[in-house]
Amino acid sequence: MDYFSTFGSLLSYLLLYKYVALFIFIFLSGVGFPVPGNTLLLAVGAFTSQSYFSFPLSLTIACIANILGDLFDYLLMRKYGKFLISRNFHKKIPFASKIRQYVKILDQYVKEREFIVIFITRFLGIAGTAVNFLSGLVPVPFKKFIFYDALGNIANIFLMLSLGFVISASWQTIANIFGVLWTGLGIFILIFAVIIIIFKSKKRTTSV
Amino acid sequence: MEKSNLKWYLIIFALLVVIAALSLLLIFHRPAPLYRPIHGFLLHHSHRVLTVSDVGRIQNWMTFDYINKIFKLPSDYLKNTLNISDSRYPNLVLYQYASGQKIKGSDFIVQIQNAVRNYLTPAK
Numbered sequence: 001m002d003y004f005s006t007f008g009s010l011l012s013y014l015l016l017y018k019y020v021a022l023f024i025f026i027f028l029s030g031v032g033f034p035v036p037g038n039t040l041l042l043a044v045g046a047f048t049s050q051s052y053f054s055f056p057l058s059l060t061i062a063c064i065a066n067i068l069g070d071l072f073d074y075l076l077m078r079k080y081g082k083f084l085i086s087r088n089f090h091k092k093i094p095f096a097s098k099i100r101q102y103v104k105i106l107d108q109y110v111k112e113r114e115f116i117v118i119f120i121t122r123f124l125g126i127a128g129t130a131v132n133f134l135s136g137l138v139p140v141p142f143k144k145f146i147f148y149d150a151l152g153n154i155a156n157i158f159l160m161l162s163l164g165f166v167i168s169a170s171w172q173t174i175a176n177i178f179g180v181l182w183t184g185l186g187i188f189i190l191i192f193a194v195i196i197i198i199f200k201s202k203k204r205t206t207s208v
Numbered sequence: 209m210e211k212s213n214l215k216w217y218l219i220i221f222a223l224l225v226v227i228a229a230l231s232l233l234l235i236f237h238r239p240a241p242l243y244r245p246i247h248g249f250l251l252h253h254s255h256r257v258l259t260v261s262d263v264g265r266i267q268n269w270m271t272f273d274y275i276n277k278i279f280k281l282p283s284d285y286l287k288n289t290l291n292i293s294d295s296r297y298p299n300l301v302l303y304q305y306a307s308g309q310k311i312k313g314s315d316f317i318v319q320i321q322n323a324v325r326n327y328l329t330p331a332k
Contacts, residue, residue: 008269012301015271050278 007036011043015052022058023065030069032129037066038160045164046171059154059161066153067146070132074145077136085137114140115148122152123159126187260328263321268306268313273298279324289323 013021022044029037041062047053118135121128135145164171258265258279266275272286276298287297294300294308306316 008267012269012271012303015269015274016299016301052274052277 007039010035010040014040014043014047018053019057019061022053023061026062026065027069027072029125030066030129030132031072032069032126032132038125038156041157041160042164042167042171045161045166046168047164048161049165049168055161055165059157062157062161063150063154066157067150070128070149070153071146073129073132074136074139074142074149077133078139078142079136081133081137081139114144118145118148119152119155122149122156128152260325263324263328266302266317266321266324268303268317269301271299271301272305273300275302275320275324279328281324281327285327286320286323289326290319 010021010025014025022040025035025040026037029035029040044053044058044062045055048055048058117131118140121131132149139145262279272292275281276283276286283298286292292300292305294305297305302316302320303313306313309316
């Protein structure tokens, strides 16, 4: 692995600052910064198998950081989302000009499937961030969001750490494969969701 | 902030504190009966000692401390063998040290690998 790759530097910081770095990276990943959270968790899982990190402590810190990161998005959108839409800032962006219409469709979709949407997307990186924003915008009730988010995050983080723990020294090979899969799947779901929304909104306007 | 939301913030905060406290208890206290089998499994798996065949896994993003721990080297072995005088040792990234010393990263990795190999290879 080339040191100059961002991931190499992240791993160095992880080894130097351990749990502080783990908290910061997972929090940023939860907020939506392009930090490979799941791959880092695989690495930490491997480090726990070498007794360099503690499994329960890593699990706790990663869960808290990820939940706080998701909450940041949710609360941000809950507080300012409707205000931003009412100010029509989005109308300056061609695609986002119909955002109010899209939110109505998503509102209905998310409200009918809150658990599935929030829980499943905890495993899908970038799609999870989009759902955090959306949940704040709809808004999904706070207690429901936090409950489903916590469940999903605990399950995902436990899975990633355990996988890293089991594959141990081979984690880098597996991480490369998973990295591509996760990113691909997350982007695919986002594109799919956008297509469905556009399709539904067009259908609705023609039927009116 | 709404009153009902504040209540939930407090509940979540309390839950997180409980999770953190339980984890710390599991780490620093004697494992509870329920946790013991898991703890045993973790210990069993976590003590796979890396051997000479694993020295190829050393990479420049690793720290000296990490290499010492995973190969079970004495903490000053690499410092003495490679004449490292940097005060940040062992919390020092290999690449960082190599670039500071104007050594080519890949050459330095080979030096480290040789030093670890020499330590792990039993003397004839």
